[in-house]
Amino acid sequence: MKNDCSVVKDLIPLYVEGLVSEETKEFIDEHRQSCENCKNLLENLAKSYNEQETNDNKKEKIWSEIASKERKKKKKKYLTLSLASVILVTLVVLGVIFLPKPLQKIYYENQTTQYDFNFTEQTLAKTGFTENDIHVASEAVKKSFEEHSDDRKLLRLAYDEKETIDENKIVYNPNHADAIVFIGDYYFFEDPVAGDGSRLRNNWKWFVKKDSSGEWKIIDQGYD
C-alpha cells in the first residue's frame, strides 16, 4: 500500500486536471477508498485546483471586459474621427457658401476679375462697333463697380457678342439698339435689397450705349 501511495501522489495532479487514462483513474479511485491520506490529499488538491480555475476564469472575464471596453473606446474614437472628417469634407466641398459673411467678403474682394472680350472681326462688322468701342464701353461697367467697390465686386466681365448682334433682343427693348451687351458675374458684400436676395449674381447683363455727348453709359442691366 505504501508503494501505491507514492504512485498515487505522483498521479494526483494529472488526475485532478483529468489527464489520466481510464485505467489509472480506476486505480486511484480504488485506492482513495481505502487510503484516508490519499483521499484527503486528493480532495484538498481538487478543491484548490477548482478555486484556482475559478480565479483564472474571473481574471479572464475581467481581462476580456477591459479589452471589450478598449475596443468600444477605439470604436467611439474612430466614429468621432470619421464624423469629423465627413463634416470637414462637406464644408470644403460647399466652400464659400457656408463661410461666414465677413469671410465671404474677404474671399470675393481678393478674387481677380476675369475679362473676356473675345470677338470675331466678321461678327463685329455686323454690329457696327469697333474693337475700341467695346473696350471703352466696358470701362463704363468697370467704373460703376469702382464707384461701389465698398459693397460689390465684379468677378467676370465678358463682351456678349451673340447678345449684341441678336436682333430679337434689340426689338425687345428699343433702347438696346446700338447698345453693346456685356455679361458677367458679381457679388454683393451685403444682402441686396432688391431681387432674390442672393449675393451672387451670375450671367448678369449690362447694356452700354453711347449717348448724344459721345459718352458710353449703362442704359439697362439685369437678367434676361
Ligand SMILES: [Zn+2]
Ligand atoms: Zn495512499
